[in-house]
Amino acid sequence: MNGNSTSVLNKLRRAREQTDHLFEMVRCEALYDRPIAERHRLVFYVGHLEAFDWNMIGGGALSLKSFHPEFDRLFEFGIDPGPDDLPVDKASDWPNLAEIYEYREWTRQAVDQALCEAHDLWIFSLALEHRLMHAETLAYLLHRMPPEKKVRKAAAVDYKREPASRMVDIPAGDVTLGRGRHPEGTFGWDNEFSEESVHTPAFAIDAFNVTNRQFLEFVQAGGYEERSLWSDKAWGWIRKHGITHPNFWRRSGNEWVYDTMFCAIPLPLSWPVYVSHAEAQAYASWRHKALPTEVQYHRAAFGTPEDAERDFPWGDALPKAELHGNFDALRWNPQPVGSYPEGNSAFGVADLMSNGWEWTSSVFAPLRGFLPFSVYPGYSANFFDGEHYVLKGASPRTSAELVRRSFRNWFQSHYSNIYATFRCVDN
Numbered sequence: 285m286n287g288n289s290t291s292v293l294n295k296l297r298r299a300r301e302q303t304d305h306l307f308e309m310v311r312c313e314a315l316y317d318r319p320i321a322e323r324h325r326l327v328f329y330v331g332h333l334e335a336f337d338w339n340m341i342g343g344g345a346l347s348l349k350s351f352h353p354e355f356d357r358l359f360e361f362g363i364d365p366g367p368d369d370l371p372v373d374k375a376s377d378w379p380n381l382a383e384i385y386e387y388r389e390w391t392r393q394a395v396d397q398a399l400c401e402a403h404d405l406w407i408f409s410l411a412l413e414h415r416l417m418h419a420e421t422l423a424y425l426l427h428r429m430p431p432e433k434k435v436r437k438a439a440a441v442d443y444k445r446e447p448a449s450r451m452v453d454i455p456a457g458d459v460t461l462g463r464g465r466h467p468e469g470t471f472g473w474d475n476e477f478s479e480e481s482v483h484t485p486a487f488a489i490d491a492f493n494v495t496n497r498q499f500l501e502f503v504q505a506g507g508y509e510e511r512s513l514w515s516d517k518a519w520g521w522i523r524k525h526g527i528t529h530p531n532f533w534r535r536s537g538n539e540w541v542y543d544t545m546f547c548a549i550p551l552p553l554s555w556p557v558y559v560s561h562a563e564a565q566a567y568a569s570w571r572h573k574a575l576p577t578e579v580q581y582h583r584a585a586f587g588t589p590e591d592a593e594r595d596f597p598w599g600d601a602l603p604k605a606e607l608h609g610n611f612d613a614l615r616w617n618p619q620p621v622g623s624y625p626e627g628n629s630a631f632g633v634a635d636l637m638s639n640g641w642e643w644t645s646s647v648f649a650p651l652r653g654f655l656p657f658s659v660y661p662g663y664s665a666n667f668f669d670g671e672h673y674v675l676k677g678a679s680p681r682t683s684a685e686l687v688r689r690s691f692r693n694w695f696q697s698h699y700s701n702i703y704a705t706f707r708c709v710d711n
Contacts, residue, residue, distance in 0.1 A: 288405055289399055289400060289402060289405060292399065292405050292408050292409060292412065293396060293399050293400070293408075295412055295685070296395075296396075296399070296408065296411065296412050296415070299412055299415045299416050299419065299683075300333075300392065300415070302416075302419050302613065303333055303415060303418065303419050303422065306419065306422045306423065306426060307326075307329075307330060307422075308435070309426060309434050309435050309437070310326060310426065310429070310433065310434060310435075311433050311434065311435070312381070314326070314429065314433040314434075315327050315330065315381065316375035316378065317375075317429065317433065318371075319425045319426065319427075319428035319429045320424070320425055320428050320701050321367075321370050322363075322364075322365050322366070322367060322370060322371075322699070322701075323362070323363065323371075323425060324362060324363060324371065325373070325375065325378060326425060327375075327378045327379075327381070327384070328359060328362070328378070329362075329418065329422060329425075330381070330384050330385075330388070331355060331358065331359035331379075331384045331387060331388070332359040332360075332362065332418075333414075333415055333418055334359070334387060334388045334391040334392065335355060335356050335358070335359035335360055335387075335391070336359075336360070336411065336414055336415075337391060337392075337395050337411045337414075337415075338350065338356060338391045338394065338395065339356055339360055340407055340410060340411055340414075340659060340660065341395055341398055341407055341408065341411060342391070342394050342395065342398060343356060348394065348398075351387065351390045351391065351394070352387050352390075355379070355383075355384070355387045358379075364667070364696070366671075366696065366698070367521065367525065367698055368524075395408075395411070406471065407659065409471035410471065410657075410659075410660070412685070413471065413473070413685060413686065416683040416685055416686060417683075417686065419613065419681065419683065420613075420679065420681040420682055420683070420703075423545070423613075423616075423681040423703075424701050424702055424703070425701075426545065427532075427543075427544075427545050427701070428701060431546055431547055434545075434546065436546045436547075437545075437546060437616070439544060439545060439546055439615070439616040439617055440615070440617070441544070441549055441552065441617060442552075442554075442617075442619055442620055442623070443550075443552055443553075443554065443620075444554060444620050445553075445554055445620070446492065446495050446497070446553075446554035446620050446621045446622060447492065447621070447622045449490065449491070449492060449495075449498065450490075450491050450492075451488040451489060451490055451491065451710070452488065452489055452490075452491045452584070452631050452632055452633050453486065453487075453488050454486060454487055454488065454489055454580070454583055454584050454587070454631055455486050455589065456483070456484060456485050456486045457483070457484065457583055457587050457591050458481055458482070458483050458484075458591065459481070459482050459483070459484055459579050459582045459583050459586075459587065459593075460479060460480070460481055460582070460586075460593055461479070461480050461481075461482060461578065461579065461582060461651055461690075462476055462477055462478055462479045462480055462651045462690055463476055463477060463478075463479055463689075463690040464477075464478065464479040465477055465478055465653075472690060473657075473663065473664065473691075473692075474654065474655065474656050474657045474660075474663055474664050474665075475648075475650065475651070475654065475663075475664040475692050476651075476690040476691065476692060477651065477653060477654065477655065478651060478652060478653030478654070479651075479653075480651055480652045480653070482579050484577075484579045484580055484583050487576075487580055487583075487709050487710060488709060488710040489576060489580065489584050489633060489707060489708070489709045489710075490633075490707035490708050490709075491622075491632060491633055491634055492621040492622050492634050492635065492707065493556035493557075493621050493634075493635055493639065493640060493642070493705045493706065493707050494556065494557050494564075494567065494705065494706055494707060494708070495553060495554055495555060495556060495557060495621055496530075496533075496542070496551055496552060496553050496554070496555050496556075496557045497553035497554065498557070499530065499557040499559070499567060500540070500551070500553070502566075502567050502570055503528075503529055505570070507566060507567065507570050508522060508527065508528045508529070508566075510570070512569075513566040513567075513569045513570050514562070514565075514566050515562070515565070517562075517697070517698075518562035518565070518566065518697065518698070521562060521698045522562070527563075527700075530557055530558060530559045530563065530700070531558065531559070531560075531700040531701060532544075532558055533551060534548065536548070539551075542555075544616065544617055545616045545617075546616070552618075552620075554620035554621060555617075555618040555619070555620060555621070556618055556621055556635070556639055556640045556705035557705055557706075558618075558640060558700075558702070558703055558704055558705055559700060559704070559705070559706070560697065560698055560699055560700035560704075561575075561643045561673045561695070561696075561697040561698075561699075561704075562697045562698050563700070564643045564704075564705075564706040565643075565645070565697075567706075567708075568706070568708045571708055572711065573708035573709060573710055573711055574645060574708065574709055574710075574711050575643055575644060575645040575706055575708065575709070576642075576644055576645065576707065576708075576709045577644055577645050577646050578644045578646035578674045578676065578692075579646075580644075580709055581636070581642060581644055581676045582676075582689075584629060584631060584633045584636065585597045585629050585633065585636040585637070585676070585677075585689075586629070586689055587629075587630065587631070588630040588631075589630060589631070594629075594630065595688075595689055596608070596637065596687075596689065597627060597628065597629035597630075597633070597636045597637055598626060598627050598628065598629070602684075603637070603684045603687040604684075605684060606624075607624070607626050607627070608624060608626055608627035608637070608638065609624045609627040609635060609637055609638020609639060609678065610623070610624065610635075610638045610639045610680045611637070611638055611639075611678040611679065611680060611681075611682045611683075611684060611687055612682070612683060612684040612687075613680070613681050613682075613683065614680075615680045616680065616681075617680065618639050618640060618680060618703075619639060619680075621634065621635055621639065622634045622635065623635075623639075624638055624639075635677075636676075636677055637676075637677045637678045637687050638677065638678060639679070639680065639705070640677070640679050640680075640703050640704060640705035641675040641676070641677050641678065641679050641682075641693055641702065641703060641704040641705070642675060642676050642677045642704070642705060642706055642707065643673060643675055643704055643705075643706040644673060644674045644675065644676060645673070646673065646674045647670055647672070647673060647674070648664075648667055648668065648672040648673060648674050648692070648694035649668055650664070650665075650668060667694055671696050671697065672694040672695060672696055672697075673694060673695065673696075673697060674692055674693070674694055675692075675693040675694060675695065675704055676691075676692070676693070679702075679703035679704075680703065681703065
């Protein structure tokens, strides 16, 4: 095994430890629960991570004989339904955990053996990043479970006051989206290619993400009752489902509380608010502003007054959690906005790759020169439907491996179970 193979194998094993640890946080009987109505039951993900690795590597790239073809198919794909098209399977429809754990161990041994003998590591990097992304989405699922169904962990809470809100003027400039195709380059997902240059006029952007304190003003002002702030589809959504506040908020008597991963706490006003795209857009309209485009985000995050571009907001140094921001699963909770000045962009904009994914107004669509993966053709292409929006940055549970300029996340406008915040730009 060469040094590159050893490095990838070690990263893959650490990622497995991370996802195993998340499943171990759930009391055994609760693994058959469905914490988020639009998603599979937790038990699906126990098998899915291994089935994906096997289907991509063993059964795909290497054409090896499967240990359990039925499980390869059962656990192959997740789902992304809208709020009105929910899965209806029962807990009894799924295999028992002992069978799934046996499948997990067999596939891991087979994948590790294949990696030891491989010369081309691209497919293993794909499997690694897929698992790391699921480590974050698993946190979203676990967050929606009642505390008594989880093994509680200690989680620090910081209530310090946020800095005063302000806007930063960003001069006009050229922006590079995506990345170039290089045969020996580092791994990237299909929607990250190919590189294209776009010019953006000057604009002003919030220096900090919108906080719970600021969004509370919108709630208290009747923002969820003001029809003019919402699109037709968004208005229908909040009315049908009785949505009157952000997903992680809850009323307790006369006070607002915030449901963290393990307990409810008084609403931390200085934390970035986590909301759906529809709610972010309504708030921006209330302020007579807009959500930034993907291009504007890039200019504010990676541009410089000299019209050069950086790899990261803070420069070209590799991401270091707790110095550059709140990411890499070191914390369960957000931190007050502006807590990581070392991560600021050249224009002084804070938390652009930290503390929460950032909604943009850009519909998720291919960059010029897009080519779907031959081994996974539907990874991005299935979501170029006009219903998904681009998010940039990183949340507290995002792996440092995924903190890169070209990485693009996406979700539907009405999905509110993610660690996604936003900031505004002038119209």
